[in-house]
Amino acid sequence: MDDVMDERLPEQEMWVKAITARQNEARWKVTDGSSTFEVHIEKDVLDRLKQENLKITRGNIFRIRYYIRQSVKNYALSSQYVVTEILEVKKRMTQIEMPWTIQ
Template sequence: MDDVMDERLPDQEMWVKAIVARQNEARWKVTDGNNTFEIHVEQDVLDRLEQENLKITRGNIFRIRYYIRQSVKDYALSSQYVVTEILEVKKRMKQIEMPLAIQ
């Protein structure tokens, strides 16, 4: 007998740091400082990023609103983090080149 469950857990917020984030792709790899995991970014969030000309790149830290979709099938548990909104972005600092003066 198949044991099937698909449930959306309540919305939550957290800060994450981008490890791999491509603007037009819905799957990003992030870290919360302790764990590395994938998030799925909803299409309307990607569209808003494009409209606002906001780029999420490696090293950016951002606060997200998300929910977890959990599924169980044949006693295998899986969880997917689904981003419904990007609330705040902290761009990584860029290192500037200093001219070297050799004397």
């Protein structure tokens, strides 16, 4: 039996931390603090990041609006997290260089 289902679940929001995020790529790897997973970034979100010159890099924490697209085909279940908006970004702390050396 070929059971096929494709469903978009309601939008939600959550905080995630970037593990791998490249500005021009639509797939990023993130963590919510307990799980690591991939998110798909919609094209208009990538365009907005580029237009606003906002860079998401490894270690940044950001709040996203997303939905989950679930599919079932031949009894195999898959879920894809799709980011529709980046609501807030907290840049990772950077270590500053001190003007002296420790001896």
